[in-house]
């Protein structure tokens with residue numbers, strides 16, 4: 001099959017066998033990205049996260065045009081909270097009304113619960129028919145989701161990562177993938193954090209030591225390699 005090469009990837013050129021690759025879009029959900037959502041209610045600036053949407057949309061379009069597999073994840077729990085560990089439920093000592101499963105507002109619904117309004121993917125990068133949509137109860141995309149089996153069934157060996165937030169769910173997912181033998185590349189401008197210095201540190205620690213977790217490239221570099 002076709003091989004896309006990104007010559008300017010960090011820390012050295014990244015080769016992407018297009019038919020054995022998937023784009024993994026992590027947690028582009030209203031909960032984290034919209035004013036009035038859960039992230040905003042925790043005093044985070046969602047404007048910082050939204051900066052990555054144009055690059056993420058361009059990346060998604062380029063990967064779709066290349067015929068690549070696309071996976072979208074949502075950080076989401078079952079309505080009965082049976083997949084929510086007490087350690088996650090109580091972390092941060094949230095006040096009543098601000099715990100996972102509580103109703104945040106009429107517009108957003110229950111916090112981090114499957115299929116609630118806030119748990120939808122923002123329209124700029126919404127899934128289309130034929131793409132995998134996964135609910136994930138943890139930070140990493142491989143924990144309790146069946147993603148390993150889905151990728152193995154398709155012979156996928158290479159993963160591109162985009163999404164929010166860079167140092168939490170994106171980095172955790174990329175590290176999980178790296179330990180499972182996938183060749184991973186973080187698409188830097190298609191990922192954002194509420195803390196710019198955390199994003200910068202995550203990109204550095206992923207690519208340091210010869211790419212100890214994987215590569216990094218921009219959406220434009222990926223699109224150019226795929227075109």
Ligand code: C5J
Nearest residue numbers: 027075164165168169
């Ligand atoms: C966070 C995520 N930051 N998707 N979730 O809690 O990174």
